[in-house]
Amino acid sequence: AQKVTQAQTEISVVEKEDVTLDCVYETRDTTYYLFWYKQPPSGELVFLIRRNSFDEQNEISGRYSWNFQKSTSSFNFTITASQVVDSAVYFCALSADNYGQNFVFGPGTRLSVLP
Amino acid sequence: EAQVTQNPRYLITVTGKKLTVTCSQNMNHEYMSWYRQDPGLGLRQIYYSMNVEVTDKGDVPEGYKVSRKEKRNFPLILESPSPNQTSLYFCASSVTGNYNEQFFGPGTRLTVL
Numbered sequence: 287a288q289k290v291t292q293a294q295t296e297i298s299v300v301e302k303e304d305v306t307l308d309c310v311y312e313t314r315d316t317t318y319y320l321f322w323y324k325q326p327p328s329g330e331l332v333f334l335i336r337r338n339s340f341d342e343q344n345e346i347s348g349r350y351s352w353n354f355q356k357s358t359s360s361f362n363f364t365i366t367a368s369q370v371v372d373s374a375v376y377f378c379a380l381s382a383d384n385y386g387q388n389f390v391f392g393p394g395t396r397l398s399v400l401p
Numbered sequence: 402e403a404q405v406t407q408n409p410r411y412l413i414t415v416t417g418k419k420l421t422v423t424c425s426q427n428m429n430h431e432y433m434s435w436y437r438q439d440p441g442l443g444l445r446q447i448y449y450s451m452n453v454e455v456t457d458k459g460d461v462p463e464g465y466k467v468s469r470k471e472k473r474n475f476p477l478i479l480e481s482p483s484p485n486q487t488s489l490y491f492c493a494s495s496v497t498g499n500y501n502e503q504f505f506g507p508g509t510r511l512t513v514l
């Protein structure tokens with residue numbers, strides 16, 4: 287069975303601080319994809335990144351970066367120089383089956399960036 | 402504009418009164434899915450559809466029905482809603498399967514009294 291754990295329920299930082307959101311996953315499959323989605327206060331879900339299990343390269347996109355480590359089954363997300371607009375709930379998700387089932391979301395981490 | 406639409410956005414109903422939440426996408430996606438979001442649980446998949454006339458259960462299908470008669474539409478049906486179905490519901494679509502980025506609708510907040 288697949289499982290995604292986001293141990294940090296809520297995080298508060300002050301603007302311009304760096305923050306890392308943790309994601310730990312469980313799967314027995316060798317082929318899988320990991321995702322991060324952002325849910326701002328307006329409620330919509332915004333896709334941030336997708337990473338497949340064969341690509342362990344870290345990725346940077348502006349102030350966002352992702353660290354994928356298969357050895358620890360983690361896919362952590364770092365926001366550098368956080369801004370108030372980064373305040374949102376962030377979900378990590380795992381897909382180990384391209385045929386519809388087994389798309390699992392973590393419980394989410396609520397990030398509050400204070401001015 | 403490429404989008405997934407849901408209607409209604411907000412709904413308050415009473416126990417046992419059948420309701421349908423519509424979902425439509427204009428991206429010609431084969432894959433569509435329904436999720437419910439509850440505090441502390443993230444999003445859980447209710448049903449999904451790989452293509453027209455092909456649907457299957459997700460993790461929490463009890464009390465729900467779906468249909469996929471057209472590629473663009475994937476309605477969620479609650480035949481006899483109960484208070485434990487009070488939740489925030491999201492429809493999503495993707496090119497094909499779970500490996501691809503899913504595009505989500507704006508959500509439907511349902512309250513069952």
